[in-house]
Amino acid sequence: MNGDAPLQRVRVWDLPTRVFHWLLAAAVIAVVVTAKVGGNAMTWHFRLGYLVMALLAFRLLWGLVGGHWSRFANFIYGPGSTFAYLRGHRGPDGRFEVGHSPVGALSVFALLGVLVAQVATGLVADDEIANQGPLYALVSGDTSAAATGWHSGYGQWLIIGLVVLHVLAIVFYRVVKRRNLVGPMLSGDKALPAGTPASADRAATRALAALLLALCAGGAAWVASLGG
Template identity: 60%
Template structure:
């Protein structure tokens, strides 16, 4: 962006604090899942705990996608095929706000990663390694279902997550190096330089208290599920 245009941009709150904390906690939990899954042995107990934690975080994100700040809500980054086409052609309409939150390709990446993580958690909850470890919900499904879930969880599921995480990281690097758009710092402090008048996300005390209540409820549900095992 030309320097003369940058002078007319103002800091605008895009990512509210609950969304930023969700991203950080989810990234840490997924890294922990990979480490404990590869380590095996006694680390599997922590693998299950982290898996349940990821499930609780995903439920929170679904709720926050309905109740959170403007640019954290799903309605802000669910795009019609026509909008995706305009983005790919580089012909946005004046009403398109592809430069604020998630652009169309970014939104597809986000939804894809959340869906695959949810499937991985769900299969882990009912999995059975037929040695010493079963998921906390294993007793509620048939042996055939548990076997199918275990095969996905230990096979295609984990490799699909690796691929999507790698794609996510590659996209960030591409935007930083080629398009000169820093996607990391706005996610750290919440603000992004945008044209005056761009609607901001709510990030006040009441919103943060609501997020705290929702996260606590999701965490309590996760503990309950874990103790079923």
């Protein structure tokens, strides 16, 4: 990417990606808080957990058919690209500075992976007091116990740690690198050289996203109903 090229507004983050991002952020914070509060708040903990499950399923699908910079194929980097980025390289045609950078991609995949594990273990967890996951009856007691231990222990703290690192990274980029990562996730646009590929964000794209999200929400509701 030529630093002397004239800049123009380019749609990097499509609306479905932005909505997913902020909904997931709010849901994760709320699900952790309700787990800490316990008691009657566990009803909302379960509901929010199903919301997180639906959002994760949507993101996995959107990573295949979503806007250009939201597709996994466009931010899966090898070790060479990651080391090059850490040495200050901007990537081919400045690619690292458009969507997710190699380090940002690692953060995204780590958080998605931990959240998937947290949802999966929550579905079969049993606190031996009043709360059981809807799929508890499908696994052995030992499996449920191991899942419960992870869900309420390491898994929860991993999520908190990754969220804190995510926030610190945003502050670091804003203060040290003078790059605003929050603004583009609100507006969807970045000032980039002409010719930078844009993410499709038309009415048809948003309709497809709404359909996929509805299907994911229906799947989450069906899983929830298995708990009786």
